Amino acid sequence: MNEERVVLVDEGGRYAGTAAKAAVHTADTPLHLAFSCYVFDPAGRLLVTQRAHGKRTWPGVWTNSCCGHPGPAEELPEAVRRRLSEELGLTVDRLDLVLPDFRYRAVMDNGVVENELCPVFRATTAGGAGEPDPAEVADTRWAVWDTFAADVLSGQAEVSPWCRWQVEELDRLGSDPESWPVAGEHELPPAARHR
Template identity: 50%
Template sequence: MEHVILLDESGNALGHQDKRTVHTASTPLHLAFSCYIFNADDQVLVTRRSPRKLTWPGVWTNSVCGHPQESEPMVAAVSRRAAYELGLALDEVRLLLPRFRYRAEWSGVVENEMCPVFTASVSAEPRPRPDEVDAVRWMAWPAFLREATAAGSSYSPWCQLQATLLAQLGPDRRAWPAAPSAALPPAGHALVH
């Protein structure tokens, strides 16, 4: 059974709650992550969420998202979800946006997360789980940025916000500076090692 780590406004852990019960009209603040996965051609993997997902079903978004479990290092959580949802083993997982936070609503269901953003590389093709991911595609980074940040974009709200922030890091993703793990919310920092 998966759970989410509940947070206070400063990012400290308050305990945990069953993932199946946490996303409601009054979702408590909790810890999550997002990752943008690139291939050797510097294309980013974008995914369409399964229509069976509770939040943002059938919506295009970044490569993979999820929630770390208690005592699970953040990088291990990112790697676990990429393997589970996409059948991918990640290389070079790096922290980019340690303090990203958002709140969004879809049909009465709220997402309310401190959601550090990572990047990673792969050398294989994804094998998505249909109950998690409905479709995948590789995109050139500039084309993805144009789509995700355009007015009326159909990407998930967190992906739209993250894309805007990642664009500010510069056009060459290999030159993006890695953020120090100490900059994570305290609950995430405790899960680094």
């Protein structure tokens, strides 16, 4: 079985090699390429997920629909669709890039660091919540975006740090997720563009 690897990037978002995913998340995590996705149903509700309790980073914490890392030879939209299928058993009808250059660094209480260049996508699905992989997802729920965003922004809803920061930026795009402007591929960091 092949070892899963992540794409390392420099401060300019350019390709800087690869590293084993299992060895990356430490107290000295190098900057690497990732993605986040916010999945909406036809009624405009957001799928919110609780990270599995066995996850290395932020176990048991509620967050956006799906996160992951593209493989070294994998296009970013393909990686998003792959992880939505693997983690949630979901197929999406539409996938749009909305925050092309989101970046964050967060430190857990135990010193483990997340350090990611993490473009954010909006997706729509006609199906339900799918069948989550219990190794990745402990629970799911559908939320009304306005209520979810307001609770996150007020601190009433405890979510992962990246989700909190992403909601701040998404809220600035507008209160209706359908109206969020779609970014172009050219706005992505160089390492995340079509190769």
